[in-house]
Amino acid sequence: MKISIIIPTYNRAHIIVETLNSVSNQTIKDWECIIIDDYSTDDTDTTVGEYLSQYPDLAFRYMKNERSKGAQGARNTGVDRAQGEFVMFLDSDDLLLPFCIEERLRIVEEHKGYDYYCFTTYALMPDGSVKSKYKLCSPDSDDIERFLKFQNPWHTMGCIITKDAVNTVGYWDEKFARSQDSEFYLRLVLQKNLRGYKACHLSYDSLFRSSYSQASVSRSSVLSNAIQDTYYTYLNKVRKQLNDLGLWAKYKESYVYFSFYIYSRFLMPKGKMEDRFFNIYVDLMDEIDVPAYKKEIYRLYFKHRGSKAVMNSRILRLFFKSIPKIFILPSSREMLW
Structure with missing residues (x-):
């Protein structure tokens, strides 16, 4: 072997x-x-x-x-x-x-x-x-x-x-x-x-x-357009896979976390949020009625479109830290509904 x-x-x-x-x-x-x-x-x-x-x-x-x-x-x-x-x-x-x-x-x-x-x-x-x-x-x-x-x-x-x-x-x-x-x-x-x-x-x-400063095969200088294309593809690809395998009902709340993480960690710091991404989140909000999720996405979307202040690193950090507060453990999930 x-x-x-x-x-x-x-x-x-x-x-x-x-x-x-x-x-x-x-x-x-x-x-x-x-x-x-x-x-x-x-x-x-x-x-x-x-x-x-x-x-x-x-x-x-x-x-x-x-x-x-x-x-x-x-x-x-x-x-x-x-x-x-x-x-x-x-x-x-x-x-x-x-x-x-x-x-x-x-x-x-x-x-x-x-x-x-x-x-x-x-x-x-x-x-x-x-x-x-x-x-x-x-x-x-x-x-x-x-x-x-x-x-x-x-x-x-x-x-x-x-x-x-x-x-x-x-x-x-x-x-x-x-x-x-x-x-x-x-x-x-x-x-x-x-x-x-x-x-x-x-x-x-x-x-x-854990960290390095030299060039790598992943090319840290990849254009933001390519990064956005990647995550748009990723969001759609994973949802299709879950649906095709009959796993959507089981993992849809995890997928909400997945989409929220991508938005906060990768998409928002790269520039204005494109309509194609917003449509994905709107669709999720219609299907998964989590008030805190709706509130955060709408608030950040409009702040992001209307002001560059949201790009402030402190705001980004606070937003990123809010994820575990919104998506809490199943034992207390009823508090969100």
Whole structure:
């Protein structure tokens, strides 16, 4: 059994060697590592080439795109070339602990028959400390609800997936400018015919950097129009998926949270709210009669259209913090109706 580790990279010559070292230092060699350079303009190709020449016996493969495809396109290229039974998506500044692959394959052997396996990842802070940020919770936690509430239960590299399951899910959506990870994994957990195992009892086996200032494959300079297009597509896509799967009644309140979070976190800071988005929220307000939700959307919509004062960071923070107050726990939800 082998895992194909897929690493998309863009202008990471200064840091990718640390990531490659963490792969090289695995306690077992049942892996291949496919590095997809998304048309970097720095010395990534030279840096990676020199590194790979030092380890000719290790299963590294490097290829450079002839044009930029973004992180999703690079990952899809890696999937097409993967020869392992499982694939794992690693960013070019992530780190695997030495036992990561061995422990994950041990779990697969002990719990056979699943299509994907999820593990705990911690954040590597700028001061060198580690911090828990993604929590698998209990094996019975509702992962669909958690993804809808942007409480992702695992990090991008926290999951290994059979290549067949990736084909079933439909690869990464290359049109998405943001939230690609959430979108991909939400599609994964929405697949009724795919089963996942969550290794909640294990400690963390990998680290992601909590912040960085250099360029990444996700391209922080993506135009706001592309970001708005992404979230418009996301809102409609998820609702259609829930309807098609007969899950709308069960998750419609989580979807309200999902839409509210997108509005407050991503859409409102990008400029004036377009009518196409407002129509989505009006439709939700007609179907889900939550007075607090109606009040907030209308108030912020008209303030946003009529005054730039709403862009004040303090107001944004207050609005963002109001989400858990509006969408409270089910035990006291009757207070909203």
